Amino acid sequence: MPLKRKIYTIVTRFAIYLFNKHLYSINTISGTVLMSSGDVLQQNIELYRGISDKFDWTRTGRISIVGTILGTLQHFFYCQLDKQYPGKEMRIIARKIILDQVLCTPVNIFIFIYGLGLLENNTWTEINKELKEKFTTIFLVDCGVFIPTQYINFKFVDPNYRLIFINAVSIIYDTFLSYMKYSHNKIQTTDQQEQT
Template sequence: MNVIHTVKQCFTIRSLKVFHKQAFSPKYLLITNCCISVTLSSVGDFLEQQYELYSKDIEKYSVKRTFHMALSGLTVGVACHYWYRFIDTRIPGRNLSTVLQKVFWDQIICSPIVISTFFITLGLLEQTSKDEIIKEIKEKAWRLYLAEWTVWPPAQIINFYFLPNKYRILYDNTISLGYDVYTSKVKHGK
């Protein structure tokens, strides 16, 4: 019995290693990053909706809302995938000065783009007008941007200093799970 269990365990570990190598290879990295972003954006909205149900802010769980948040995760995942490639090409290296430059430009350029992409994606999915999307960005984006300045600079120092590019979206989305809950709250809160 122990031998069979050990063989199964080795097969599973070997399978995971093969999967990991393929998933994080340049050929499949965009797909992997998008899957990670979709999954964790969905989980973030699911958790927020569970809290809203518990606190009686909503009466019923909305699968459509979670689906829309997942699709916003997809668009944000694509944007971040290409952003990380771009910034690593333009500002190569991992010394402290370089990392701080990357963090600065990440906050000044990428954050506003990602926040706008989030609201535009959801606006299109919800079939709201261009004027309504712009109004929502003006009313709510600053809250997300302020939260970004609290969460992301320390997180991105770790991301840019220690991690190779291929793991940035995975790390980003892991840190972002709590932020995704907040993003869902800002988007759907009254």
């Protein structure tokens, strides 16, 4: 057997072993790493645009905590969704997408806003205000990104790889979440100051 083929076989078997034996850990860790990566990307954009003057590792740490919570919840949500609705027929895929958008997405947004608000020691009034201001925009962007992504996911991706697939796609979405949380208001304030 050629060396390339042998390496490919070993790597493939190892990946299958990891996903079969350690799916929870992989899903949780990937949620943490990718949400943190989204924040790192957003902070680099902020530095480049002059919105901030230094990198905030504490902020990235808080986002990674929320990413761990979301990765854990999503792991259980998608496992349960696949048990409840096995199959790849269009009506089953549509049901899964609707449940994902109606149940999982709002919960994720609440955890993101409230989790970071609590980690930042914000008051309930401040957190509620932020949720009210940002929920609709975040929800609509989520629908635009994840409805087509989830169709591909539920139609073509093996259930063991669902969350890792979603997490890989969500790096851009996670960057957007970091933007909504930390940069959106700064940019609006700067624009308003420039107009006066």
